Amino acid sequence: MLNKKMNMVNEKIEVGYRHIGTFAGVEYHHKFLLYTxxxxxxxxxxxxxxxxxxxxxxxxxxxxxxxxxxxxxxxxNTHNPDNINNKDTAWYYKNGSPISPQKQYRELIAEAPDLSTKWQEMVRNAQSKDNIYPYDFLRQNSNTLADTLLREAGFPEPEKDGIFRHLAPGSGNKLDRNLVPQHPDDAGISDLKDLSYLEEEEFKENPQYAMQTQSEPVENPKPQSKYEETMAMLQGLLNDTDGSYAKKLLADNPDKVASFNERVQQALEEERQQQLVAQENQNIQQEQQRGFSRSV
Structure with a gap:
């Protein structure tokens, strides 16, 4: 009976979002693919x-x-660099207690009784791309790889990698072995909204690289891509000296704001629970240490 129940559990392929930094008040993330x-x-x-x-x-x-x-x-597992309990890539004090539990999120891509064959294809496809494509801090990185593997496997690309969710630079782009990377010390928030050093033909061919320009108004303007929309929002926030743009942005996106507030509350509750667990574990360790000292 137990085996039958185990066989009924669906397998999943998810995108993991790992918070790796904050710039200009905007959190950005590293994406990885996770199979269960x-x-x-x-x-x-x-x-x-x-x-x-x-x-x-x-x-x-x-x-x-x-x-x-x-x-x-x-x-x-704990040896995996994307695992929240990996002390080499998460944030820990030398004594092993967490400085601040690293924020991670999941986005479900596929769920079915058996995804093993599809996952094996994705793993082999990933291996075939190893050490081929120049790594660029903003345009071609782990986020680009994750989207490419999903796209080539016939799965939908993630939807939660925008500014109102878990911003992941490089998302949606196509892997390019001829890309000339920028030095990370020279990369900044301006590069997210201004990629004018690329050739004009590349802009025409790839809407993800579209420049933010003041063009003449047209009767039927082309809808903004997710990348363009995100970069326009970032520029607006950076230029917002009196808070008026932020207020308008919130007013124009009530559904996203409500969803964002819900996620903030959820994240706060998760952080509170994690802190309670960490404190309890620390108390247990201290009690064990005291018991050991008394026995000695």
Whole structure:
């Protein structure tokens, strides 16, 4: 009976969002792919900066962690760099207690009784892209890789990677082995809204790279892409000296604001629960230490 119940559990493919920093009041995230099999075991695919760097490739080429050949995907355990309990990539004091639990989010992409074959295809596809594409801080990175793998597997691309959700630079772009990366020390928020150093033909071919220009009004303007909309919002917020743009933005997006407020409250509650657990664990460790000291 137990085996039958276990076999009925659906498998999932999700996008993981890992908060890695905040700039100009806007949080940005690293995306990775997470597969959960019917036994509850989890594996991931994730892109990282390369180790072989040069002046032309300041962050190397995208290195992909897949777990092959020992596993179909990298086991999502405490050794996984995207795991919240990995003390090398999360935020911990030297004594092991968390400084601040790293914020992570999930977006469900697919759920079915068996996704193993599709996931294996995605892992092998990821492996075939290892150490080929220049890593760029803003335009071509782990977020670009995640979207590309989903797109090529026939899955929908994530919808929660915009400014009102979990902003992930590089999302929606196509991998380009000829991309000339910018040095990360020179990258800033302005680069998110101004990519004018790209050739004009590239802008025409890829709407994700569309420049923010003041064009003549037309009767039927082309709808903004998700990238353009996000960058326009960022520029408006950066230029907002009296708060009027922020007020208008909130008034024009009541549904998104309500959803955002709900997520904030949820995140606060999750953080409170995590702090309680961390405090309880610390109390247990201290009590165990006191017991050990008394026994000695």
């Amino acid at each position: 099999d019917k036994r509850g075991q989890q594996y991931s695919i994730s892109g990282w900066a390369g180790q072989e760097t040069s002046p032309q490739l300041p962050l190397g080429k995208i290195h992909i962690e897949t777990g092959l050949p020992n596993h179909i995907g990298l086991p999502y």
